[in-house]
Each structure stands twice: as structure tokens, then as C-alpha cells.
Amino acid sequence: MKNDTPQEFHADEAQRALDQMDEFMVFLQQEIEKEGKKLQHMKDNRQRWREDHPTPPSFVDIRDISAYIQAHNNPYIRLETHPEKGRILKANKSFDEGEVLFVEDAVVFASDKAYALLKDELDVLFEAWIVVHAMGQADTQLEEVIFDLANVHEDRNTDVASIVESLRERGIVADERRSALEVAQLMGICQTNAFEFIEGEDTKRGLFPLSAMLSHSCVPNAVYAFEGETLFMHALAPIEAGDEIASSYIKQHMTMEDRQKELLSRYGFVCRCEACLKEKGA
Known part of the structure; x- marks a missing residue:
């Protein structure tokens, strides 16, 4: 039976650490490339949207939010009233990941x-x-x-x-x-x-009145990006017709306790999204 010397043992540990670091760097590079492709896909979709909608929506009295929605594109989303959340937006059609849901400028x-x-x-x-x-x-x-x-x-x-x-x-x-x-x-x-x-x-x-209608989820299916002063709302994940459209009001990758604390202090509600309920029950 071979007994490793202290020097050999430390050399083996160092090599294993280097191998793990190499694996992590490969993984990190793959994730960066994956996110880069998603961002480019969204950018391409914004360009296509501009080509398909050369004329910006005309001004509509924002007190009539339904008319405002119609002016901003959009037979593809609808306004509904939720008993707990108040006004929410739902999809009238399916959207692929990265697809533009709607576009608006600040009022x-x-x-x-x-x-x-x-x-x-x-x-x-x-x-x-x-x-x-x-x-x-x-x-x-x-x-x-x-x-x-x-x-x-x-x-x-x-x-x-x-x-x-x-x-x-x-x-x-x-x-x-x-x-x-x-x-x-x-x-x-x-x-x-x-x-x-x-x-x-x-x-x-x-x-942005239309974007403000989106409810919160800690696992959102929508995310926004700006080009200049124009807001583009994208599907962050595939959305089916009838699905509620939700964005995250806060930074992601926080613990449930931190999310709940920030949402309560900043927005005055306790989140009961699927992610929070699942983590509470764990």
C-alpha cells in the first residue's frame, strides 16, 4: 500500500482545485454565452417590432386605461380585475420567450x-x-x-x-x-x-401606465428593457393565452425573507406568488 507524502497530498489537492476551477470557468462561460444569446434575441425582436410598427401610438387619455391598451398595440393583452391584486394584465395569445409583449413611452x-x-x-x-x-x-x-x-x-x-x-x-x-x-x-x-x-x-x-399594470412574481414571465426612453416589455419565458403577465418589482436572487421584507416595505404587500408559497412550505 502506497502512503502519499505530505507534498504529494498537497499537490493532489491543488490539482483537484485547479480542475474544479477549470470546470467552473467553462460553466460560467457557457452561461454568459447563453445569456448573451437571450439578450441578442430580445434586441432582434425589438428591431422587428419597430419595423412592423413604424408609427408610434397616438396619445390617448390615460384615465381610460382600456383605450390606452388598445392604442399601444394591442389586441394581444387584456386588462382584468383580480379580487386581491386589483388590475392585472393577461395574454390573449401565446408568446415565445424573448418576444415583445408591448411597447410604450413614459407619460x-x-x-x-x-x-x-x-x-x-x-x-x-x-x-x-x-x-x-x-x-x-x-x-x-x-x-x-x-x-x-x-x-x-x-x-x-x-x-x-x-x-x-x-x-x-x-x-x-x-x-x-x-x-x-x-x-x-x-x-x-x-x-x-x-x-x-x-x-x-x-x-x-x-x-409607464401599461407596464404599471403588471403584477409582481418572484418567478416573473416578463422583463423590460429600454432603448432610449422607450420601454419594451419582453416575455421572459413562454406565455400561453390566458396567462397572467407578471414582472419582478425587486432584484432577483434574494432569499424569500429578504424578498418579503422589501416588497412589504416598498410596496405594502405580502407576496403569495408560487415561488414564495413553495419556499414557505419547504
């Missing part, structure tokens, strides 16, 4: 390029900025307002009334009927429904 839009240093205040400032846009105010007044809001917002508990008063002092909200409650409601909408993306060095956020 309200904001950029933080000029205010990138306002780190802690960005959420509130973004919301206030979007509210200003929603009220139809001139862009030339925004710089003063944002910096003024930065001074008003000493901490995260700043009263919304203070923000409204700051807007009024600048003449941005001249109408006294714009109450603190009204602005608070608009800010709540922005906080829970805005989509954020990065374009170059610029972080942007906008409201």
Missing part, C-alpha cells in the same frame, strides 16, 4: 443628471420632480425647485406640506387647490409605479 419622465450628488434625497426629489412635470410646469423652473427641495428635505420625515409650500413659494404650484394630500397621492404613485433605468451616466425614472 411622465424625469432625469437626475443635473442632481447626481443629491444621493440621500434622490427618491423624494425624483418624486417631486415627476409631480412638477405631471402638473405641466415649465422645465426652466425645475433647477431652482429641486435645489430648494434639497434644502427643505433635511431628513426622510419631511412633511409633504413643506414640499408643497416650497413649490408654491417658487410659483410652481400656484393653484391653492393643489393640496398636500393631492401631491402626496401623486408622490405615492411615483414611488410605487415608476420604472428606473440607466442610460450612460444618467439615471432616469418615468411612469
Whole structure:
């Protein structure tokens, strides 16, 4: 019987570690190539969609969400009311993985390029900025307002009334009927429904009414991508006619406990998607 010397034993261990590293690198490269192909497939589908739809949808009053859906493509999806989730979107046809479900531009839009240093205040400032846009105010007044809001917002508990008063002092909200409650409601909408993306060095956020109808799932079947300021919603997995369309409101690859905590704190609900129920029962 052969007894390995300590040197031989360590050499064998080192070789096994190197072999495992090589196997992992091969696996990682395969996964990167696979994801790259998926992204390219989605990009190709976006190009085909543009070729098939050369004229962008005309403006439709977003208060009529059904008419808005019809204007955005789309006999292929429908709006329904769920007893617990509220309004949801369902597919009227089957979609292949990577296929474009719908396309839309923001009805309200904001950029933080000029205010990138306002780190802690960005959420509130973004919301206030979007509210200003929603009220139809001139862009030339925004710089003063944002910096003024930065001074008003000493901490995260700043009263919304203070923000409204700051807007009024600048003449941005001249109408006294714009109450603190009204602005608070608009800010709540922005906080829970805005989509954020990065374009170059610029972080942007906008409201997309159709995309905001999507419910959440920790195992989503839809994912969005931006080209410029246009949102393309893709099928992340095959979708059958009658299936509910769902995206993930939060980052994936989190533990169930972390997902539940973030969804409750940011969006005010406890997730009961298939993945969460399965993990709870495990």
C-alpha cells in the first residue's frame, strides 16, 4: 500500500482545485454565452417590432386605461380585475420567450443628471420632480425647485406640506387647490409605479401606465428593457393565452425573507406568488 507524502497530498489537492476551477470557468462561460444569446434575441425582436410598427401610438387619455391598451398595440393583452391584486394584465395569445409583449413611452419622465450628488434625497426629489412635470410646469423652473427641495428635505420625515409650500413659494404650484394630500397621492404613485433605468451616466425614472399594470412574481414571465426612453416589455419565458403577465418589482436572487421584507416595505404587500408559497412550505 502506497502512503502519499505530505507534498504529494498537497499537490493532489491543488490539482483537484485547479480542475474544479477549470470546470467552473467553462460553466460560467457557457452561461454568459447563453445569456448573451437571450439578450441578442430580445434586441432582434425589438428591431422587428419597430419595423412592423413604424408609427408610434397616438396619445390617448390615460384615465381610460382600456383605450390606452388598445392604442399601444394591442389586441394581444387584456386588462382584468383580480379580487386581491386589483388590475392585472393577461395574454390573449401565446408568446415565445424573448418576444415583445408591448411597447410604450413614459407619460411622465424625469432625469437626475443635473442632481447626481443629491444621493440621500434622490427618491423624494425624483418624486417631486415627476409631480412638477405631471402638473405641466415649465422645465426652466425645475433647477431652482429641486435645489430648494434639497434644502427643505433635511431628513426622510419631511412633511409633504413643506414640499408643497416650497413649490408654491417658487410659483410652481400656484393653484391653492393643489393640496398636500393631492401631491402626496401623486408622490405615492411615483414611488410605487415608476420604472428606473440607466442610460450612460444618467439615471432616469418615468411612469409607464401599461407596464404599471403588471403584477409582481418572484418567478416573473416578463422583463423590460429600454432603448432610449422607450420601454419594451419582453416575455421572459413562454406565455400561453390566458396567462397572467407578471414582472419582478425587486432584484432577483434574494432569499424569500429578504424578498418579503422589501416588497412589504416598498410596496405594502405580502407576496403569495408560487415561488414564495413553495419556499414557505419547504
